[in-house]
Amino acid sequence: VRSRPPRLWGLESPSHWPEFMSEHLPALRAAGWQVEMPVDFRHLVVDVDSWEAEIGEDAGGWFNLDMGIVVDGLRLPLAPLLYDLFRNDARWLDTAQLNKLPDQAPVILTTPTGIRLRVQAGRIKPLALTLIDLFDAPPGHGPLRLSRLDAPRLARLAEMRRWRFAGVEAVAKLAHSLQHGAGIQPVAPPAGFALTLRPYQLEGLAWLQYLREHGLAGILADDMGLGKTAQTLAHLLLEKEAGRLDRPCLVVLPTSLIFNWKREAERFAPGLKVLSLHGKERAERFAAIPEHDVILTTYPLLWRDEALLAKQEYHLLILDEAQTVKNAASKAAQAVRRLSTRHRLCLTGTPLENHLGELWAQFDFLLPGFLGEAKGFTKTWRTPIEKHGNGVRRDLLAARVRPFILRRRKEDVAKELPAKTLIVRTVELQGGQRDLYEAVRSAMDEKIREAIADKGFARSHIVILDALLKLRQVCCDPRLVKLAGAAKVKERAKLDQLMDMLPELVDEGRRVLVFSQFTSMLALIEEELLARKLSYVKLTGDTQDREGVIRRFQDEGVPIFLISLKAGGVGLNLTAADTVIHYDPWWNPAVENQATDRAHRIGQKKKVFVYKLVVAGSIEEKIIALQDKKAELAAGVLSEDAGALSKFGEADIRALLAPLPMGKG
Known part of the structure; x- marks a missing residue:
């Protein structure tokens, strides 16, 4: 404290006020000093006497959570104070930052009348981690409403120390059952069920x-x-x-x-x-x-x-x-x-x-x-x-x-399920097929840039999807592309790779599923199989006798099954197969995994080999890279070990439309 005019004293710096108010002012009062200050004094910080919460249940099956604090004998609603805090301090939106924030760290809450309340971060962190979504809009002065299915998070709040909770019995039993599966008793299978359940x-x-x-x-x-x-x-x-x-x-x-x-x-x-x-x-x-x-x-x-x-x-x-x-x-x-x-x-x-x-x-x-x-x-x-x-x-x-x-x-x-081995077979585009890819890529890149400049990214999806489709078709077979020059291209790198593989696999006694998203591609593969006199069956959305086709593969020894991803990617049990070939990759890994699981499922007694045919440096390799990003989004919500979340945007489009790497022409 430094000297001021007579009978007037001040602090050397405004930064000293918090220490003075929290430590020295109580000591002065204890020594008998009478302390007076206006209620709106900007350095006045008041401690909270107690924290209270009450949980009630209304007739509609909703829970009402009323949270308040008591300051100098007056009860104040807590929700509006938290709304202001969460809106103005980004730390409360980040799990990592909250975990680093010490429970003893001081946090200031400001009442509508300007009174500053000093609380510890440990009081508020559980509220941020369990109720943050309820503060997207000003909550008003009434209770917060939560579904009865949110009983687990209410129960977690009730476990907080130094709170006086009333009505918690209304949620404790339901929360315990929902959160931990308590009360789920083993049941005997039905007497008439003809399968031994694992x-x-x-x-x-x-x-x-x-x-x-x-x-x-x-x-x-x-x-x-x-x-x-x-x-x-x-x-x-x-x-x-x-x-x-x-x-x-x-x-x-x-x-x-x-x-x-x-x-x-x-x-x-x-x-x-x-x-x-x-x-x-x-x-x-x-x-x-x-x-x-x-x-x-x-x-x-x-x-x-x-x-x-x-x-x-x-x-x-x-x-x-x-x-x-x-x-x-x-x-x-x-x-x-x-x-x-x-x-x-x-x-x-x-x-x-x-x-x-x-x-x-x-x-x-x-x-x-x-x-x-x-x-x-x-x-x-x-x-x-x-x-x-x-x-x-x-x-x-x-x-x-x-x-x-x-x-x-x-x-x-299912530890007894045989191992699944993934093998990526990479092929290079040559000659006319490579030239066609680059011509389509360059033209579509320019078209997309113009569309984004004109309409913005969000409104350019139709143009973008058309570009991606054409490039994928070139990779599969130039004949899929509806362009005048495409039919003249003789090179078909991926189809040649497939037809090198299939006769050898059949000779080894393998049973093969070939998936493609393009039924027109399956028709081209079918022509090659007929020319080589390789026995096969095919399933697309136009197949009338699905059961007969499945029976021929499962029970009658047909070695090759051509399947359109849309018609046969889910719901089929094809455990006779031990080899799965994805002719064309797709950005959604869940779709590919579902198709693979036609063979790799309970009842399979053999090792399953999964082949992906991919054109080197093309949009297909970029698609496989994007698959990991899609998998992360699912993991973030469906598993407890949440990975980083990502989105699909303009940077991804630029990567997908990158030129082929230099190679043999």
């Missing part, structure tokens, strides 16, 4: 029973090939044997899975009466719905037949390959939301393929309102996570959805 499948059955018992819904998201259909059939049969199946169950699935569901129900659960509503003659079968246990329909037919299906109330509504309804605005997605059912279930090996909106669409069907409306979800979760890499939001979203997703990986639960 231990992890019995756990899946118990989980499905638990969801039904507690009126919850969820996603069975096991890896492809781990038997989601079998677990679900066991669940349905158990419901019937227990006398709970007083209404039919409706299963909505891709057309390609109709045969598989019927066959597995006949083999494993013959006690279930299954009705397939597929084909032109289906109209006369609707009257028989009440007489059956399981009704099968497809996504394309669902909205067309909605009026007839809606006449029946269902015990359980199941979406198989539920990522099919990732577009919540599609007719099928809207139709499933309007059907009346007691329980809901999603089956998918890839609950998140491209973006978080797909996960929202599935939860909006399963647990309406849990993740809010689509617009609010984008603002609260998608944009912060996908565009800004917000780790706090990512971890919180993962924690919220985790109780409702059961996901097991092959390597974790």
